Amino acid sequence: MHRQVASTSTMSTSCCYPTILQFLFISFHILSIVCSVSAFSASTSAPKQPSTASSKADTTIHTEPPPTNNNNEYDDKAAQVWKTIATAEGIEKDEIITNYKIPAGLRGTYLINGFGSARIGKKRLVHPFESHGFFKAITFEHDGTIRFRAKYINTPVRKLEQIFQRPMFRGAMSAVADMDNPMGNFWNMLSPTTRETANLAVRKWGDTEENQRLIVTCDNAPYYSLDTDTLETNGIETLDTKLLEGKKMLAHTRVDTDRQRLVAVSLDYLPVDQATEIHFYEFDSAGKLISDRKYKTSPAVVFHDWMLTPNYYIVPAAEAVFDLSKIP
DSSP, X not given: OOXXXXXXXXXXXXXXXXXXXXXXXXXXXXXXXXXXXXXXXXXXXXXXXXXXXXXXXXXXXXXXXXXXXXXXXXXXXXXXXHHHHHHOOOOXXXXXXXXXXXXXXXXXXXXXXXXXXXXXXXXXXXXXXXXXXXXXXEEEOTTSOEEEEEEEOOOHHHHHHHHHTSOOOOTTTOOSSOTTSHHHHHHHHHSOSOOOOOOSEEEEEOSSTTTOEEEEEOTTBOEEXXXXXXXXEEEEEOTTOGGGTTOOBOSOXXXXXXXXXXXXXXXXXXXXXXXXXXXXXXXXXXXOEEEEEEEEESSEEOOSOOEEOSSEEEEEOOEEOOOGGGOO
């Protein structure tokens, strides 16, 4: 029995950059290692305070100190805490913890995928959502000890940015260059818009130790897999099918517990048709593809999360329409 799509009533686009433009983009970053390039300054300066001009008046004005604004004080503290957390660097570890008493019978491994630091070198990403994946595993052992492991997910994007010590892929919210001058905007235009960071979700799948996979995911990017013991990044994970190669997968997967199926989904935007192709894939407990179905929606839709029932895939179908007349 095949599932059907049921929709609940932003457009995501992708484009291919000419090879020569990509070459120029990478070359510019190579030059920036050798010499200081002002266009790529990621530092932020405080806004200039407006100058105040005094004027003579016929009357005497008595001034009092401005009242203390506690809200501003709280806002400053909140901003500092946020900055501290967002830019904190994750420390990779593999250690045994013995000074905690765990509840009797608590066994197993708790897997956590999430954001690493929003700082790359001396540069700052706009939002932690675009930081590299930092994976944690907490194992409660039979002898009462706890094994804690933490490791960055080493995607090609992270490898490149570690070499150059600066953001190389701007993503949806960040930038690789200062946007206050034409040159910076030019390099931002050339930089790739997708950050493959694998920082949102994790799914452990497989019915035996031999075919078990630890899959880490983010939106609009391929899946990656980790070594279940060392947490080293194995590379792109396509399970047993070439259908996932080059696909922009959604971070969230679902499990049909009755049929023991892992269900994944990818989205492809069709610019000519102004439509979205939604592709669902179902894998058995051994990771073998047993079903794939495509659905085309027009106008285009984009979504992050979705639901699964015995008979339907349920997706939010908020239409995305590009209308130039709405641009002021």
